[in-house]
Amino acid sequence: MLSSNSILTLLSLYDKKLKIDLYFGMEGELVVAEKTISGTDWRALLGRTIEIEHNYQPVIQGDIPKGLNGVLYRNGPGRFERGTKTKNNLLDGDGLIQAFHIIDGKVSYQNRFVRTEKFLAEEAAGKFTSETWTTLAPGGFLKNLGPPDIKSQAGIVPHYRNGKLYAFDEVDYPYVLDGETLETYGPEKIGSGALKNFKAHTKIDAQNGDWILFGTEFGRVMKAHVIIQGGNGSIKSQFSVDLPRSAYMHDFFVTENYVILNLQPAGLNLFPMMVGAKSFRDALKWEPEKGNLLVLLHKSGSEEPIIIEAPGAWMWHSYNAYEVGGKIIADFIGYEEPDHFLGNEAAFKTIMKGDIGTSNSKGLSRRYEIDMARKTATETILSNQSCEFPIIHPTKGCYAHSKGYTTMGVDNNIFHSAVSSLDFSSGKTDSFDFGDHIHVGEAIFAPDPAHPADESRGWLMTVGLDGKTGKSFLAILDAAALSDGPVATLQLTHHTPLSFHGFWRAV
Ligand SMILES: [Fe+2]
Incomplete structure (x- = not known):
């Protein structure tokens, strides 16, 4: 400190x-x-607007690995204030795309806001004009009366596919950007257009290249929609199902044959939203005694959903899932309760005012083992490390994995300062802690092209924020030797706000 x-x-x-x-x-x-x-608390910088769109060459410390060539895209909220108003939550702001171009040991850095309909309207107005998922529109309940009209900020996940850079929110269609200039082209329908509220997290089947997307629709009966796009861009499957209860979900699981939704006990109280009294976040109810429901949907869409009970846990993100010997293994980070997100003292809310707030519940690596014959699930805690942002080697998606990578909190709060690896076979971990004045975000795995399927051969790239200098950096670590620390660091000339997720586009 x-x-x-x-x-x-x-x-x-x-x-x-x-x-x-x-x-x-x-x-x-x-x-x-x-x-x-x-x-x-210096971590308030994570929720401060970046005012300038940059394009420059950062200073390189150390040696960029010879096999590391490509573009690291990142996406996250970048504008939190307009006029005298500030967003209520760190997880809520206009999408800022960042791109680190790493080619033959040379690096350039660029960032640019996604020109969403909302962003352009608010730029013109000079003030917030729309409600977002944690913050009501200015003007009191009359301005927020009726069905919620939450606009996309395209600020959660970047995804590059078939020559297009996508920026996802949890509502509306994803926006498409130019992967080189970061220019915004506009929203794009995927599939028939029946699914509008795409979730930010999607999955790639590592063996056939399918892209699996899902979305949800709140109402008297909650619905889920699934779209599976083949590697050539054609739609292979698209279907909708009624869900047994209302639940907020951020991520999901996909195996070779199943899409698995994890209905955590976080339902939505629609009434206070309809009368303009509460934002989406404030209308969520955490009821852990109800437990989780795993809803297994066959990818064909032609079979009845399988519903299996599981212990109550909040899940932001999954590692991966796969089928083996009549069972499904599904690994994720789970919390006993989302105290860092829900409630007035939640850390993601209070940090906007410079207070560290509450985040007592640790994100633990957990495994569901689903017995497909008995229709039962058991949950096992795999590690006591406080972790988030789980990822795996990209060639293992929907199939068996043996290693995972996360950020890790040494100080037992939701703001992490370390990156960590977990060997699922041995339970062995490795990590590097940048120190208590550093915040690090999701570490993206770039495979070593000389060993493209080896889960330990490659590099982890994480964006850090240094509380002593107020500036950010990109650290590159050898995935097989995390505890050795970064092999190279790219120093930025400014801070960057919290960036949720990234995508490595090897070239
Ligand atoms: Fe996420």
């Missing part, structure tokens, strides 16, 4: 109209221009 007498300029934000300096003062106050944030 920062010493109490340190006076550090953390960040300078420049644009045509505005210059803002953030300081940790003698008293530890975090000051934003003439506004004072009540709290002192």
Whole structure:
């Protein structure tokens, strides 16, 4: 942590109209221009707008691995304020695409906001005009009355496929961007257009190249929609099912034959949303006593859903799932409760005011073992490490994996400072902690082209934010030797806000 007498300029934000300096003062106050944030935690920078769209060559420390050639795309919220209004939650802002071009040991960095319909309208108005999933539109309940009209911010997941860079939200269609210039082309329907609310997380079948997408639709009966796009872009399967209950979901599982939805006990109370009193987040109810329901949907869409009970756990993200010997193995990060996200003291809310808030429940690596004959599931905790953002080697998607990679929290809060690996066979872990003044985001795995199917041969790339300098960096680590620390670091000249997810496009 920062010493109490340190006076550090953390960040300078420049644009045509505005210059803002953030300081940790003698008293530890975090000051934003003439506004004072009540709290002192430097991680408030994760929720501060990036005012300039950049394109430059960052300074390289160390040696870029010779086999590492491609583009690392990242996506996450990048604008949290307009006028005097600020988003209520760290997970809520206009999508900022970042691209690290790494070719023959040379690197360039670029970022650009996704020009969504909402972004353009609010740029023109100079204020928030739409409600988002954690923040109601300005103007009180009359402005928010009626069915929720949450606009896409295209700020959660980037995905590159068939020459197109997609930016996903959890509502509406994904936006398509130019993979080289990051210029926004516009939203794109996938499939017949019947599914509009695509979830941000999609899966690739590593053996046949299928792209599996799902979405949900709240209502009197909650529905799920599934689309499977073949490698050539044609639609192989598209179907909808009624779900047994309302549940917010962010990610899912896919195996060779099944799409598996994890209905966590987080239902939606529609009434306060309809009367304009609560945002989507505030209308979620956490009821762990109800347990989770695993809904198994055959990829053909022609079989009745299989519904299996499981212990209650909040899941943001899955590692992967696969079929083996009459069973399905499904690995994920699960929390006893989402105290970092729901409630007034939740860390993702309070950090917007510089307070660390609550995040007592640890994200633990967990495994469902689903017996397909008995229609039962058992849950096993695989590690006591506090983790998030699980990933696997991209050639193992929907099939058996043996290694996973995550971020890790040494201080037992939701803001992580380490990257970690887990060997699912031996239980062995390896990790590197950047220190308590660093926040690191999801680490993306880039396979070593000389060993393309080896789950340990490749590199992890994570974007870090240094609380001492107020600037961000990209760290590249050898996946087989995490504890050795970065082999190369690319220093940015500014901070970057929280970036949820990335995609490695090898070239
Ligand atoms: Fe996610």
